[in-house]
Amino acid sequence: xxxxxxxxxxxxxxxxxxxxxxxxxxxxxxxxxxxxxxxxxxxxxxxxxxxxxxxxxxxxxxxxxxxxxxxxxxxxxxxxxxxxxxxxxxxxxxxxxxxxxxxxxxxxxxxxxxxxxxxxxxxxxxxxxxxxxxxxxxxxxxxxxxxxxxxxxxxxxxxxxxxxxxxxxxxxxxxxxxxxxxxxxxxxxxxxxxxxxxxxxxxxxxxxxxxxxxxxxxxxxxxxxxxxxxxxxxxxxxxxxxxxxxxxxxxxxxx
Numbered sequence: 001x002x003x004x005x006x007x008x009x010x011x012x013x014x015x016x017x018x019x020x021x022x023x024x025x026x027x028x029x030x031x032x033x034x035x036x037x038x039x040x041x042x043x044x045x046x047x048x049x050x051x052x053x054x055x056x057x058x059x060x061x062x063x064x065x066x067x068x069x070x071x072x073x074x075x076x077x078x079x080x081x082x083x084x085x086x087x088x089x090x091x092x093x094x095x096x097x098x099x100x101x102x103x104x105x106x107x108x109x110x111x112x113x114x115x116x117x118x119x120x121x122x123x124x125x126x127x128x129x130x131x132x133x134x135x136x137x138x139x140x141x142x143x144x145x146x147x148x149x150x151x152x153x154x155x156x157x158x159x160x161x162x163x164x165x166x167x168x169x170x171x172x173x174x175x176x177x178x179x180x181x182x183x184x185x186x187x188x189x190x191x192x193x194x195x196x197x198x199x200x201x202x203x204x205x206x207x208x209x210x211x212x213x214x215x216x217x218x219x220x221x222x223x224x225x226x227x228x229x230x231x232x233x234x235x236x237x238x239x240x241x242x243x244x245x246x247x248x249x250x251x252x253x254x255x
Contacts, residue, residue, distance in 0.1 A: 012092065013091065015032065015033045016097075017049040018082040019082065019101075019112070020112070021080070025080075031067075033051055033068065042101075043102050044102050046109070057090060058090065068087050072084045082246065083108065085253060100255060119216050120247040122241065124209050125182075125206070125237060126207055126238045127205045181233070185229045187229075188226070189212050192212075192218055192221045193213055197211045197213075
């Protein structure tokens with residue numbers, strides 16, 4: 001016998017995981033934050049997947065982050081069309097959630113339809129070299145000439161202003177190459193993905209970090225596009241990509 005959908009009970013606060021369609025949590029039994037059951041709070045054909053919470057907030061501890069993402073992953077695997085919420089969103093009560101669904105039903109339905117059967121895959125590209133500064137010195141004449149002038153083969157210590165200028169030249173060269181390489185990778189990914197969003201690079205060696213929205217039936221095609229993009233680069237570049245996840249980047253929810 002299939003489990004019955006959970007009912008509203010316990011504390012008034014609700015910890016939020018995702019917005020989906022009414023009935024999407026039927027026959028689904030999940031435990032979320034603090035092992036509380038995931039509840040369906042429904043209104044106007046929509047639903048919020050939420051669990052009771054006996055406090056006003058949740059700290060981003062490892063077990064809480066895992067429970068949050070595991071719940072969303074389970075709903076995605078179940079086939080629910082959903083808008084995943086960022087970690088840590090708490091509602092005062094089921095009543096507040098119903099009002100939110102009613103007030104924003106048209107916008108939420110449009111987003112759910114757009115993300116239906118879609119998953120997110122992140123593609124990351126990075127320089128894989130021993131010395132990134134030397135790599136750019138070897139490739140850019142202006143940077144190399146400034147380095148040679150300021151250091152004179154190691155016979156002098158550059159002034160602070162010279163070091164700043166050298167750093168600025170390096171940043172300009174890297175930014176220009178990042179933009180060029182990102183455009184090349186995006187050209188390949190957009191042949192398959194419904195949308196591609198660029199995120200800021202998180203470290204010096206990173207070339208591009210791209211979130212791709214793709215139909216779940218075309219995941220293999222997107223992986224092939226990433227491999228094709230990698231063929232356009234030499235061995236100094238590392239390409240990585242994630243497993244499919246819920247489309248966090250492409251869900252626009254202001255609760």
